[in-house]
Amino acid sequence: xxxxxxxxxxxxxxxxxxxxxxxxxxxxxxxxxxxxxxxxxxxxxxxxxxxxxxxxxxxxxxxxxxxxxxxxxxxxxxxxxxxxxxxxxxxxxxxxxxxxxxxxxxxxxxxxxxxxxxxxxxxxxxxxxxxxxxxxxxxxxxxxxxxxxxxxxxxxxxxxxxxxxxxxxxxxxxxxxxxxxxxxxxxxxxxxxxxxxxxxxxxxxxxxxxxxxxxxxxxxxxxxxxxxxxxxxxxxxxxxxxxxxxxxxxxxxxxxxxxxxxxxxxxxxxxxxxxxxxxxxxxxxxxxxxxxxxxxxxxxxxxxxxxxxxxxxxxxxxxxxxxx
Amino acid sequence: xxxxxxxxxxxxxxxxxxxxxxxxxxxxxxxxxxxxxxxxxxxxxxxxxxxxxxxxxxxxxxxxxxxxxxxxxxxxxxxxxxxxxxxxxxxxxxxxxxxxxxxxxxxxxxxxxxxxxxxxxxxxxxxxxxxxxxxxxxxxxxxxxxxxxxxxxxxxxxxxxxxxxxxxxxxxxxxxxxxxxxxxxxxxxxxxxxxxxxxxxxxxxxxxxxxxxxxxxxxxxxxxxxxxxxxxxxxxxxxxxxxxxxxxxxxxxxxxxxxxxxxxxxxxxxxxxxxxxxxxxxxxxxxxxxxxxxxxxxxxxxxxxxxxxxxxxxxxxxxxxxxxxxxxxxxxxxxxxxxxxxxxxxxxxxxxxxxxxxxxxxxxxxxxxxxxxxxxxxxxxxxxxxxxxxxxxxxxxxxxxxxxxxxxxxxxxxxxxxxxxxxxxxxxxxxxxxxxxxxxxxxxxxxxxxxx
Numbered sequence: 001x002x003x004x005x006x007x008x009x010x011x012x013x014x015x016x017x018x019x020x021x022x023x024x025x026x027x028x029x030x031x032x033x034x035x036x037x038x039x040x041x042x043x044x045x046x047x048x049x050x051x052x053x054x055x056x057x058x059x060x061x062x063x064x065x066x067x068x069x070x071x072x073x074x075x076x077x078x079x080x081x082x083x084x085x086x087x088x089x090x091x092x093x094x095x096x097x098x099x100x101x102x103x104x105x106x107x108x109x110x111x112x113x114x115x116x117x118x119x120x121x122x123x124x125x126x127x128x129x130x131x132x133x134x135x136x137x138x139x140x141x142x143x144x145x146x147x148x149x150x151x152x153x154x155x156x157x158x159x160x161x162x163x164x165x166x167x168x169x170x171x172x173x174x175x176x177x178x179x180x181x182x183x184x185x186x187x188x189x190x191x192x193x194x195x196x197x198x199x200x201x202x203x204x205x206x207x208x209x210x211x212x213x214x215x216x217x218x219x220x221x222x223x224x225x226x227x228x229x230x231x232x233x234x235x236x237x238x239x240x241x242x243x244x245x246x247x248x249x250x251x252x253x254x255x256x257x258x259x260x261x262x263x264x265x266x267x268x269x270x271x272x273x274x275x276x277x278x279x280x281x282x283x284x285x286x287x288x289x290x291x292x293x294x295x296x297x298x299x300x301x302x303x304x305x306x307x308x309x310x311x312x313x314x315x316x317x318x319x320x321x322x323x324x
Numbered sequence: 325x326x327x328x329x330x331x332x333x334x335x336x337x338x339x340x341x342x343x344x345x346x347x348x349x350x351x352x353x354x355x356x357x358x359x360x361x362x363x364x365x366x367x368x369x370x371x372x373x374x375x376x377x378x379x380x381x382x383x384x385x386x387x388x389x390x391x392x393x394x395x396x397x398x399x400x401x402x403x404x405x406x407x408x409x410x411x412x413x414x415x416x417x418x419x420x421x422x423x424x425x426x427x428x429x430x431x432x433x434x435x436x437x438x439x440x441x442x443x444x445x446x447x448x449x450x451x452x453x454x455x456x457x458x459x460x461x462x463x464x465x466x467x468x469x470x471x472x473x474x475x476x477x478x479x480x481x482x483x484x485x486x487x488x489x490x491x492x493x494x495x496x497x498x499x500x501x502x503x504x505x506x507x508x509x510x511x512x513x514x515x516x517x518x519x520x521x522x523x524x525x526x527x528x529x530x531x532x533x534x535x536x537x538x539x540x541x542x543x544x545x546x547x548x549x550x551x552x553x554x555x556x557x558x559x560x561x562x563x564x565x566x567x568x569x570x571x572x573x574x575x576x577x578x579x580x581x582x583x584x585x586x587x588x589x590x591x592x593x594x595x596x597x598x599x600x601x602x603x604x605x606x607x608x609x610x611x612x613x614x615x616x617x618x619x620x621x622x623x624x625x626x627x628x629x630x631x632x633x634x635x636x637x638x639x640x641x642x643x644x645x646x647x648x649x650x651x652x653x654x655x656x657x658x659x660x661x662x663x664x665x666x667x668x669x670x671x672x673x674x675x676x677x678x679x680x681x682x683x684x685x686x687x688x689x690x691x692x693x694x695x696x697x698x699x700x701x702x703x704x705x706x707x708x709x710x711x712x713x714x715x716x717x718x719x720x721x722x723x724x725x726x727x728x729x730x731x732x733x734x735x736x737x738x739x740x741x742x743x744x745x746x747x748x749x750x751x752x753x754x755x756x757x758x759x760x761x762x763x764x765x766x767x768x769x770x771x772x773x774x775x776x
Contacts, residue, residue, distance in 0.1 A: 076410040077429065078730035081436030094766060099759070100741075167586060187586045271530065274589060274748040276741070290407045292734050 070300035076293035084296075091300035100276055101301075104284040108260065108308065111195060111280050116259030119199035121252060124206020125244075129236070131207070132214055143207075150204035158268035161197040162186070165269070190270045190278035198265055202258065206251055213247035214240070249320045256312045260305060281305050358391045360384075360670050363412060363420035365405040366397035368595045369625025372618070372691040373424050373475075379686065380678050387677075391670060396420055401591060403532035406733070413438040413662065421665040422674055425472055426533075427462040427656045432730035434465040440661045441469040445672045451680060451697075459696035462725065463658045472658030473679050476693035479652045479719040480542055482506070483602070483610040486636045492516040492608075499638050501645040503546070503572060506609070510581040513608045521601065522581045523609045527573050528744040529737070530591040536736040537653055537726065538612055540743050543569035545724045546642035546651035551735070552727035558774040559727075559735075559764055562757040568643060570746045570753035577747040585747045599626040602635070611640060614716035618692025621710070632711050639719060654723040656696065694720070731767050738763040 073080040073087050095101045127146065131139050149157065164170045165185040175182035185193045217240065225235050241248075263282040266272065272279035272287070279287070281301060289298025364373035374397055381393045398408050406429060412418045413433070425433065433439050446452045455474060463472040486496045492513050500506045510522035526539035544551070549565025552558070576582040590596060598619040601607035603626060610616075616635075620628040639650040659678060661671045677683065685703050688695045694716055695701040707713060726732060742756040751759070765773055 075436070076407065076414070077436045077438070077733070078432040079435045081410070081414065081438070097766070099762075184586055187589075271591070273529070273744065274585065275745045275750040277748075277750065287737075291403060292737050293407070293410065294734070 066299045066302050069296050070303050072296045074296040074299070076290070076295060078293065080294075080296065087296070091297050094297065095300060095304070100279070101284065103276060104279050104281050105304075105308075107191065107279060108281040108305075110191060111198070111262070111266075112256055112259045112308075112312070114191075115195040115198035115262075116202070116255045117252060119195065120202040120206045120255050120259070121248075123199060123203045124208075124251070125210050125248075127203065127207040128210035128214055129240075131211060146204045146207060148204075149201055154201070154264040155268060157197070157201045158265045161193070161200070161265075162269055165193050165197075186270050187274055190274065194266050194269055194278055197269060198259065198262060201265065202255065205258075206255060209247060209251045209254075210244070213244055217243055245320055249316050252316050252320075253313050256316075257309050260309055260312075281308075358667075358670075359394050360391065360422060360667070360674050361394045361396055361420040362422040362424075362674070363396040363398060363409060364424035365400065365402070367399050367401055367405070368592070369599075369619070371397070372687060375690055376678055376683060376687045380674075380683055384674055384677055388670065388673065393674065401532065401594075402426075402534070410436070410438070416664040419662040419664045421662055421667075421671040423660050423662060424475075425658050425660045427472065427474070427658050428726050428728045428732060430463055430471050430658070430660070431465050431728050432733065433660075434467070434469075434471050435730045437663060439471040440663045440665065440668060441471060442473065442661060442672070443470050445676070446470055446473070449676055451676070454681070454697045454699045456696055456698065458654075458720070458723075459656065462656055462728070466729075472660040473675050474656055474658045474696040475679060475684070476688060476691055477654050477656040477696050477720070478693050479614045479654055479716045479723060480538055480612065481614070481637060481639045481652055481716070481719060483612055483616060484636045484638065485602070485605060485608050485634060487634055488513065488517060488520060488605060488608045489636070497636055497638070501641045501649040503543075503641060503643050506641065507572075507575060507581065510576075510609060514581060517608070520605070521583050521607045523576055523611075524583060524588075524597055524601070524607055525573060525576050525611045526588075526593070527577065527582075527747045528585070528589045529740040530589050531593050532740065533736060534594055535740045535743055537655060540569055540573070540739050541653055541724075541726065542611060542640050542651060543572050543643075545653060546640065548642075548646060550724070552729075553774060554727075556774060559768050559772055561764065561773050561775050562761050563775070565643075566757045566760070567753045570742060570756055573743050574746050574753055578749060582747075585749075588747065589744070595625075603628045603631070605634075614694060614712070614719075615692045617710050617712060618690065621690075621692065623690070624692075637712050637715055639722075648722060650719070650722045652719045652723050654720065654725060656693075734767050735760075735764060738767075 070091055071086055071088065072084045073090075074084045075081045131143065152160075162169070166172075167184045167187075169185075171185065172182040183189070221239055221243070222235060225239050230238065261282055262280070263286065266278060266280060266283055267286070270278045272283035276284075281304070285298045285301040285305070288294050288301065362377055364377070366374050374395060377393065377395055381395075384393055385391060398405055400408055406426070409420075409423060409425075410433070412420060413423075413436070419438070425439070430439070456477075459474040459477055460470070462477075463474055464470050482500070484498055489496050489498060489509075493516065494509055494512055498509070500509065506523070513520055513522035525543075526534040528535055531539070541551070544565055547565030547568050549563055550560055553560055577585050577588070582588065587593070587596075597607065597610060597612065598616055602610060602616075603620070617631060618624055619626050620631040622629070639652065641649050642651050659675045661668055661675070665671045679687075681697065681699050684695070684697055685700045685706060688700055688706060692710065694713070695706060700706060701717065726736075738760050742760050745751040745756045745759070746753050
């Protein structure tokens with residue numbers, strides 16, 4: 001714990017020191033004092049400028065545009081494309097009156113909780129626990145296999161799962177051979193299929209996060225617990241998990257935000273179908289913006305997605321109550 | 325020391341700023357250069373526009389020394405093609421000079437300010453009088469101006485496999501006059517020829533506009549109901565005809581008369597039907613377009629010389645044989661000029677060369693579509709090329725056009741969604757119709773809708 005606090009303290013320092021140059025300099029004769037202060041500010045700001053400009057151009061500008069567009073009738077064709085005009089909250093009122101939007105909102109939460117919060121997070125923690133204390137050959141072989149699924153590009157992962165789950169895929173061939181029922185998974189259980197595929201793909205991330213955190217846990221506490229007669233289950237519940245609280249929160253937030261925005265995997269596996277049975281918000285948003293040409297309406301949904309992310313984060317902060 | 329930091333800082337800042345500025349301008353338009361850009365769809369073996377452009381480019385470049393034709397094929401299925409083209413249209417630096425445009429998008433793209441009016445060009449073009457007036461109407465926007473030169477038109481109806489029909493003991497030639505007769509023929513096929521898909525009707529969102537037009541609207545317009553009332557200028561709320569059309573789709577996909585919904589929802593269903601199922605004798609009846617033989621002719625994506633003897637063609641009946649008992653829909657594509665085209669005269673010269681009598685004949689033959697010029701329709705080579713052409717040309721007098729308004733693409737997507745919900749059994753035809761009603765009202769506004 002002490003080591004962690006230290007590391008974080010150090011990491012904080014540059015930004016904690018950051019306001020100093022901007023603070024008013026000690027009183028000096030006017031005309032001359034301005035120059036060194038200004039040049040010192042510039043000296044320190046200068047090297048940051050590229051990063052600031054890049055952030056402004058590639059991060060802030062698109063977000064700003066999305067906020068702007070969500071209050072307009074911006075479109076790819078038709079009147080909205082020629083003279084874009086402000087339409088107030090019309091996109092939002094239309095959205096909340098739209099049953100398919102409400103459905104995709106629910107599907108998004110199901111997908112995020114199912115594949116991210118429960119699937120990746122719990123499975124990742126479990127794997128990290130199981131890997132702890134094993135010999136290095138075991139760790140590196142199993143670790144490599146798990147991480148491989150995370151390293152391959154998302155579209156490749158999607159194809160792998162398509163090959164596995166489609167009507168004549170590997171899974172159904174095997175089930176057929178065993179004379180077991182072989183439903184067409186992507187069609188009959190679309191949400192289940194994309195959730196499993198996403199757990200497969202993303203678990204490695206959580207596992208890595210937890211493994212890293214566990215390797216820095218103080219061993220003396222663990223030893224003390226053993227000496228006091230705590231069994232493995234008690235050590236996990238009473239020592240390991242409480243010590244990992246901060247990591248759990250960080251991981252939950254990262255996994256939630258990643259899962260909320262999953263597009264490629266779902267699009268390649270089911271394209272949101274059949275019908276709208278697996279149409280999560282990113283898929284629905286894509287359809288509205290690039291198939292129905294309503295860029296403004298699509299942009300408004302991005303804001304909703306942002307709010308959902310914020311709600312999840314608030315819940316985590318509340319539930320886990322991590323003391324700083 | 326401090327000075328050096330400062331300099332490095334400023335230099336880096338400057339470089340980044342320059343880089344950012346460079347990004348803005350380097351994509352720049354070809355305004356200064358002597359290039360005419362042409363954007364068209366090139367997907368799944370359908371590259372007839374590319375072939376036409378390749379054929380005329382040497383002539384054009386010889387007639388206009390110093391000028392070059394730059395082809396910008398867009399490899400995307402139909403729906404994505406519209407999206408990509410409109411994304412290009414949004415910026416002056418990426419908009420093509422000449423664009424291959426589906427006529428149903430002419431109004432919305434005109435509203436968007438993407439297309440340049442061509443009245444001054446067509447009015448001084450002697451060939452313009454050779455174009456059918458229906459085709460001219462299709463490229464005229466609601467403001468009365470012409471925004472494209474028609475390349476082709478088409479018709480829709482039933483294709484059936486005569487060999488399979490004979491095997492199943494069904495009459496050849498076949499001329500159903502009600503929906504019930506179509507379905508009963510399909511049931512006979514199902515009973516007599518296991519392994520053959522009896523009937524294919526495009527449904528679901530993956531097939532895009534094919535679902536709306538070859539599928540649902542071919543049914544809807546056969547019930548006497550329409551999507552739009554042209555005399556009152558109002559959209560029509562879904563009525564009993566709408567539900568009947570969805571019921572037909574439900575019957576096809578829930579009673580084993582069609583492909584499985586999963587097969588039908590393959591985004592490549594169009595190519596699978598024309599390049600696999602029909603040539604391989606795996607599909608007996610197909611509600612589809614007049615252009616199918618363009619896939620099968622020599623040089624097409626899937627040459628199949630026996631098509632003209634194996635396949636039969638007939639009109640799609642109305643629901644209960646009402647009216648002339650024939651229903652069909654027509655669409656068509658045109659060449660338009662972008663508003664940002666630097667040299668519109670050059671763009672026009674390219675279009676008028678591409679669609680003169682000789683080249684339009686060439687194009688009509690390789691595309692397998694119906695001619696839009698009287699002189700092309702009279703060419704012996706056109707009529708001889710394909711045995712089915714006179715039949716489809718004869719259907720044009722019964723034809724319906726889609727409501728070519730800016731909101732149509734949006735509603736078309738709602739229709740595709742409705743068919744998908746019905747074919748997958750997620751919703752009943754009545755529920756899907758109610759959903760369409762809801763989207764229709766929210767898209768066009770309640771005052772623009774009248775009862776069905």
